[in-house]
Amino acid sequence: MAQLADIGVIGLGVMGAALARNFHSRGLAVTTWNREDDMSQAFAAKYGDARLTVQPTLPDFVRGLEAPRRIILMVTAGRPVDLVLEALAPHLGAEDIVVDGGNTFFRDTVRREEWCRAHGFRFVGMGISGGEEGALKGPAMMPGGDVEAWQRLRPVLEAACAQSDHGPCVDHCGSGGAGHYVKMVHNGIEYADMQIISEIWTLLAGGLGITGKAASDVFAAWNNTELRSYLVEVTALVLAVKDPQTGGPLVDQILDAAGQKGTGRWTVEQGLELGIPLPTLAAAVDARGVSSNLAARKHGSALFGGRPMGALAGLTVDDLRHAFYAARIASYSQGFQLLQAASVAHDFGANLAAVSRIWTAGCILRAALLDRLYEALLRDAKLELLHHDPNLAAALSASLPSLRKTVARAMESGYAIPCLSSALTWLDGLATGRGSAALIQAQRDCFGAHTYKRVDAPDVAVHSLWADMDKIEG
Numbered sequence: 001m002a003q004l005a006d007i008g009v010i011g012l013g014v015m016g017a018a019l020a021r022n023f024h025s026r027g028l029a030v031t032t033w034n035r036e037d038d039m040s041q042a043f044a045a046k047y048g049d050a051r052l053t054v055q056p057t058l059p060d061f062v063r064g065l066e067a068p069r070r071i072i073l074m075v076t077a078g079r080p081v082d083l084v085l086e087a088l089a090p091h092l093g094a095e096d097i098v099v100d101g102g103n104t105f106f107r108d109t110v111r112r113e114e115w116c117r118a119h120g121f122r123f124v125g126m127g128i129s130g131g132e133e134g135a136l137k138g139p140a141m142m143p144g145g146d147v148e149a150w151q152r153l154r155p156v157l158e159a160a161c162a163q164s165d166h167g168p169c170v171d172h173c174g175s176g177g178a179g180h181y182v183k184m185v186h187n188g189i190e191y192a193d194m195q196i197i198s199e200i201w202t203l204l205a206g207g208l209g210i211t212g213k214a215a216s217d218v219f220a221a222w223n224n225t226e227l228r229s230y231l232v233e234v235t236a237l238v239l240a241v242k243d244p245q246t247g248g249p250l251v252d253q254i255l256d257a258a259g260q261k262g263t264g265r266w267t268v269e270q271g272l273e274l275g276i277p278l279p280t281l282a283a284a285v286d287a288r289g290v291s292s293n294l295a296a297r298k299h300g301s302a303l304f305g306g307r308p309m310g311a312l313a314g315l316t317v318d319d320l321r322h323a324f325y326a327a328r329i330a331s332y333s334q335g336f337q338l339l340q341a342a343s344v345a346h347d348f349g350a351n352l353a354a355v356s357r358i359w360t361a362g363c364i365l366r367a368a369l370l371d372r373l374y375e376a377l378l379r380d381a382k383l384e385l386l387h388h389d390p391n392l393a394a395a396l397s398a399s400l401p402s403l404r405k406t407v408a409r410a411m412e413s414g415y416a417i418p419c420l421s422s423a424l425t426w427l428d429g430l431a432t433g434r435g436s437a438a439l440i441q442a443q444r445d446c447f448g449a450h451t452y453k454r455v456d457a458p459d460v461a462v463h464s465l466w467a468d469m470d471k472i473e474g
């Protein structure tokens with residue numbers, strides 16, 4: 001009889017296939033199943049051996065696993081996950097664990113955890129980040145929920161995940177849907193980081209005249225600075241690629257309409273739900289929306305003059321580097337503020353130092369900044385705003401003048417820089433001791449008797465009859 005497998009993977013798409021091969025490469029016996037038979041056969045022909053098998057049916061797949069079983073679902077988020085769980089349920093026992101490794105909405109994870117418990121097996125929602133290469137060589141993994149299940153999964157996940165200077169890039173993220181919530185926020189920050197990079201690239205080209213290979217070189221050089229990160233590395237790579245048809249940069253031949261699958265939007269929706277402002281993350285989602293409306297942009301360009309508007313005098317490459325860093329710090333600070341609030345609101349009991357540690361390698365966000373965030377959260381795990389950490393505050397203070405200069409020059413010239421500008425405005429708002437909301441409170445009380453509080457008695461709600469009161473002379 002064939003050896004029983006240590007772990008099973010359902011779904012042999014790009015990520016599932018890579019993850020199955022990753023487990024196999026760590027010396028684990030792996031069995032797999034895929035709904036579409038042609039994909040199974042192609043996978044078996046290319047990678048199959050005695051310790052990496054493909055099963056013809058779901059019952060065969062379950063029988064091929066050592067009990068208690070560890071099964072990872074790598075299927076499209078949504079209905080397909082429910083369908084596989086329903087099909088698996090009759091074959092599983094109380095100690096078997098099914099892990100959903102997709103980009104699932106956290107409320108679906110909470111619902112499925114209950115459903116699986118009621119149907120007699122364990123369920124874990126786990127975010128996985130790193131793309132195909134990460135899944136193959138070591139992704140970052142964000143499991144949540146059932147702690148006993150996590151303890152049993154831990155050895156195989158620690159063997160397969162990325163390793164950073166701080167250890168394996170997997171840890172328990174908190175109870176219930178915490179794992180998928182953390183992955184959702186990872187993606188919200190990912191949207192912002194990508195948009196910030198795109199804005200900086202536009203300013204390098206239009207404002208400073210640095211294009212093509214020279215732009216790639218700037219990002220490559222920045223990858224040896226505080227900006228070191230996977231997304232900067234990828235940017236340097238893609239900007240250097242030549243279009244085989246025109247001989248110019250391939251990126252110049254790509255339609256400038258960004259796609260999205262929804263995780264960034266969910267993050268922003270969660271911010272609205274919990275009252276946590278995420279302007280830079282929201283600006284990134286909105287920017288993808290604006291980019292996709294090609295017809296309106298064409299019409300607008302004809303009506304209001306073509307943009308962007310050209311050279312930006314006095315701005316340097318170093319200004320852009322600092323502007324990028326300041327905006328990056330702001331977007332992480334927003335994302336972690338949401339995680340802090342969500343941990344309380346949803347009782348995750350999340351360990352945010354662990355979250356920042358998981359992200360130090362393997363995931364799309366991996367960056368030098370994550371080491372700084374990890375250090376900050378080790379100093380104070382409950383820190384509400386990461387940029388208030390003394391070291392990060394000092395780094396931000398050094399970069400902020402360049403962000404201000406960059407935003408001012410670029411906006412004056414008509415560049416659309418939603419992430420850079422929203423980051424600056426958010427930081428400025430949070431650094432304003434007395435802002436403009438007093439007038440909003442006065443207006444609300446005047447037209448709707450909503451009451452307000454005086455600065456000299458902040459606990460007492462007051463209502464004034466504004467029209468009847470004495471007015472200031474002169």
Ligand code: 6PG
Pocket residue numbers: 103128129130131187190259260261262263264363364
């Ligand atoms: C990751 C990525 C991954 C995927 C996003 C892209 O962490 O590995 O975030 O999950 O690239 O889903 O999302 P969009 O298609 O919405 O940009």
